[in-house]
Amino acid sequence: MWVRSNTLKLSNFSAGYKPFKVVKNISLEVGRKEIVSLVGPNGAGKTTILKGIVGVADVFGGTVSIDGEDITAKKPEKVAQLGLILVPDERRLFPNMSCEENLELGAYLEEARRRYRDSLEVVYTLFPVLKEKRRQVAKTLSGGEQQMLAIARGIMARPKVLLVDEPSTGLSPKLVSSLLKAMNALSESGVSILFAEQNAYAALEYSNRAYLLTRGEITLTGSSHDILLSKSLISQYFG
Ligand SMILES: Nc1ncnc2c1ncn2[C@@H]1O[C@H](COP(=O)(O)OP(=O)(O)OP(=O)(O)O)[C@@H](O)[C@H]1O
Numbered sequence: 340m341w342v343r344s345n346t347l348k349l350s351n352f353s354a355g356y357k358p359f360k361v362v363k364n365i366s367l368e369v370g371r372k373e374i375v376s377l378v379g380p381n382g383a384g385k386t387t388i389l390k391g392i393v394g395v396a397d398v399f400g401g402t403v404s405i406d407g408e409d410i411t412a413k414k415p416e417k418v419a420q421l422g423l424i425l426v427p428d429e430r431r432l433f434p435n436m437s438c439e440e441n442l443e444l445g446a447y448l449e450e451a452r453r454r455y456r457d458s459l460e461v462v463y464t465l466f467p468v469l470k471e472k473r474r475q476v477a478k479t480l481s482g483g484e485q486q487m488l489a490i491a492r493g494i495m496a497r498p499k500v501l502l503v504d505e506p507s508t509g510l511s512p513k514l515v516s517s518l519l520k521a522m523n524a525l526s527e528s529g530v531s532i533l534f535a536e537q538n539a540y541a542a543l544e545y546s547n548r549a550y551l552l553t554r555g556e557i558t559l560t561g562s563s564h565d566i567l568l569s570k571s572l573i574s575q576y577f578g
C-alpha cells in the first residue's frame with residue numbers, strides 16, 4: 340500500500356518539443372526517500388519527461404507538483420529553488436575547472452551555499468575518488484569520474500528530488516554498481532531519486548519501483564523486485 344507522502348507527482352503529463360508531442364498522459368509518483376527508475380529503449384521519451392519536469396522541454400498538458408505545490412512549466416530556476424535538480428545525460432561540467440570548483444558551482448542556491456561544507460562532506464563520503472581528485476581539472480577525469488562529479492554537483496544543490504538521466508552511460512558494470520549504491524545511500528539520507536535508464540537490469544536492481552516507457556507512454560509500472568522476478572515480463576519488454 341502507498342503510505343509515503345508524494346514528493347514528486349506527474350498527472351496526465353504530456354511533453355515534447357513544439358509542435359511535436361513526445362510523451363503522452365504520463366502519471367508518475369516518487370515518494371520521499373524512494374528511488375524510482377524510468378526504463379525504456381532509445382527514443383522512448385525518458386529524457387523528454389525529465390526535461391519537461393524541470394521546464395526545459397515544452398509541456399502540452401497535465402501537471403507536475405512537488406510536495407503538493409504545482410510547478411508545471413515553471414522556469415528551471417524556480418523549479419530548482421523548489422527542490423528539483425536534473426543531472427543531464429551530457430553532464431555539462433566546466434572542463435577547465437577543478438573537481439571541487441565544479442562542486443562549488445553546484446551549490447549555487449542560497450540554502451545550498453549555506454550548507455556547502457556539509458554537502459561537500461556528503462559527496463566525498465559517497466564518492467571518495469572525488470575527494471582524492473578534488474584539485475584535478477574536470478576534463479582530465481575519466482568518464483566514470485566525470486559521471487560521478489556530475490551527480491555529485493547535483494547533490495550539492497541540496498535537492499528534494501534528484502533527477503538523473505542515464506547514470507550508467509559509458510561506465511563499466513563495476514562502476515555502474517558503485518554509482519547506483521551511492522544513489523541508494525543518498526536516498527537513505529532523505530533525497531528522492533528518479534533516474535532514466537536504457538540498462539533495464541541495472542535500473543530494476545537498484546530502484547524501489549519502475550515505470551516502463553514505450554513510445555511515449557507508460558506501459559508497465561510496479562515494484563522493481565516484482566518486475567525482475569517475472570521472467571515473462573522481462574522477455575516481453577527487454578527481449
Ligand atoms: N530537441 C528536440 N526536438 C525535437 N524532437 C526531439 C528533441 N529531442 C528529442 N526529440 C525526439 O523525442 C523523442 C524522444 O527522445 P528522448 O530523448 O526523450 O528519448 P530517450 O528515451 O531519452 O532516448 P535515449 O535512450 O536514446 O536517451 C525522439 O523521437 C527524439 O527524436
Ligand SMILES: [Mg+2]
Pocket residue numbers: 385386387428504505535
Ligand atoms: Mg535519453
